[in-house]
Amino acid sequence: MPNAEHRHCVRHLHNNFKLAGHTGAAFKQRLWAAAKATTIPVFEAEMEQMLGQSQAAFKWLQERPAAHWSRSHFSTVPKCDIFLNNLCECFNAAILEARDKPIVTLLERIRTYLMLRMARLRETVWPHEVGPRIFGIVEKNSIESGHCIASYAGGGKYQVNSMLGAMFVVDLERHTCTCRKWDLSGIPCPHALASIAKSEHSPLDFVHALYKRPAYDRAYEGYISPMPSQAYWRKTGHVPIKPPVYRIQPGRPKLSRNREADEISKGATKLKGYVIVMTCRNYGQEGHNFAGCPQLG
Incomplete structure (x- = not known):
């Protein structure tokens, strides 16, 4: 591409x-x-x-x-500011159950998952014209906009002074801000929301159309047809394709990715001592503590 x-x-x-x-x-x-x-x-x-x-x-x-x-x-055309591959990891977690299955079973599991997902999301009810997650971001930015002072300059443009001393220019007609956060994501930044409040407009009117219900409905308007089990499939009369020779690999098959040495586990309540050197209080040697002292054994 x-x-x-x-x-x-x-x-x-x-x-x-x-x-x-x-x-x-x-x-x-x-x-x-x-x-x-x-x-x-x-x-x-x-x-x-x-x-x-x-x-x-x-x-x-x-x-x-x-x-x-x-x-x-980054370009401001896609209206996306992410720089992590979390989408790939979410998809990998969704197909975790089907990954180690034969090809026909794998495809059937994925087809069923997508069929149920698309049907469920089509019926999702939104309390606002934008999605719940986007509405939460707008609410969070609205709170932060309280630290900004917007001054009208004419032609839909505003000069915004933040409490940190920085100054930004917001153009409500072009949906841009010199901080580029609004330009990148399509969601009004705190500077833009301060200007929108000054103009007495609704913040949701300035959220990009990609985050609104019509775009969401277009994404999930299609559906995957249900189908009967393999026992009801039409017989072709061709010679069945034999599966490849399968050799069991040594060790237990891995399902989750390898974590980095300094990565904090999900739900952890204590931080690892990455830079802490243990010292034995018995002999003063480094590399182990009193309980693991080899000279006490």
């Missing part, structure tokens, strides 16, 4: 960044700050701080085009 915008998963980019020798919380925070930057000046400021930390780390990132991993260089 040469005309599509290609983006890289920043989490995997950070893993490769660590494998190149650039480990530590300082490098991680700077990389993610550069990835989350929505404007080029903010991105360049984060990269300059990276250069101050390590010239090698700066060069490693500079060799990867920012158009693939930083929001500051």
